Amino acid sequence: MADDPFLDSALLNGARAGTSLHLPWPAPGNPAALIEFATADEWRSFVSSLSLPSGIPEIVSAKFRRAQMLYFLAWLYNDLIKAGEMMALATLELALNDRYGDKVKKRGAYRSFADLLKYMVTDGLTDEKIPMVRRSGGSAIGFVNGNCEPSLADRRNKQAHGDPFDGLPVGGLLELVRDLIAYAYRDFVKQ
Numbered sequence: 128m129a130d131d132p133f134l135d136s137a138l139l140n141g142a143r144a145g146t147s148l149h150l151p152w153p154a155p156g157n158p159a160a161l162i163e164f165a166t167a168d169e170w171r172s173f174v175s176s177l178s179l180p181s182g183i184p185e186i187v188s189a190k191f192r193r194a195q196m197l198y199f200l201a202w203l204y205n206d207l208i209k210a211g212e213m214m215a216l217a218t219l220e221l222a223l224n225d226r227y228g229d230k231v232k233k234r235g236a237y238r239s240f241a242d243l244l245k246y247m248v249t250d251g252l253t254d255e256k257i258p259m260v261r262r263s264g265g266s267a268i269g270f271v272n273g274n275c276e277p278s279l280a281d282r283r284n285k286q287a288h289g290d291p292f293d294g295l296p297v298g299g300l301l302e303l304v305r306d307l308i309a310y311a312y313r314d315f316v317k318q
Contacts (some may be wrong), residue, residue, distance in 0.1 A: 135268055174195050252310055
């Protein structure tokens with residue numbers, strides 16, 4: 128995405144001059160690190176590094192790029208990270224419906240996001256297969272299968288229904304969603 132105008136640093140030039148952006152985000156060997164971005168270019172590079180791999184259907188990739196754009200614009204308005212999280216979780220739900228929808232029992236008009244996430248574990252997902260977890264340590268499976276609260280499904284539901292107490296960014300959420308989508312489409316991803 129280096130030459131892609133999608134995340135154009137010119138949009139951010141002059142904003143936050145002299146002010147760094149600090150975020151909770153998993154770092155090598157530390158699943159609960161606080162990372163700092165001193166410049167808009169550093170932030171752009173970081174957000175760009177979280178792109179989906181090639182081979183994933185364009186409808187999923189396009190929605191994920193929207194989540195990236197919201198994160199990118201959070202350099203200007205920090206609260207946009209929360210909108211980016213919501214878009215990332217919506218993209219994950221789309222991807223899981225595509226990949227596992229025919230394997231998960233439908234409740235009413237829709238398949239449960241929680242059930243789609245749980246199916247990922249049935250499909251062989253482990254912490255060792257999540258690149259972010261391998262890099263930083265910790266565990267994400269409990270947040271995928273619902274054994275830890277708030278689960279990814281809980282987070283999506285609370286955000287979608289206007290949880291007034293959901294204010295801080297969820298460290299590493301965009302990266303985790305990217306890794307889960309890549310896992311779901313692992314047979315399609317170009318190596």
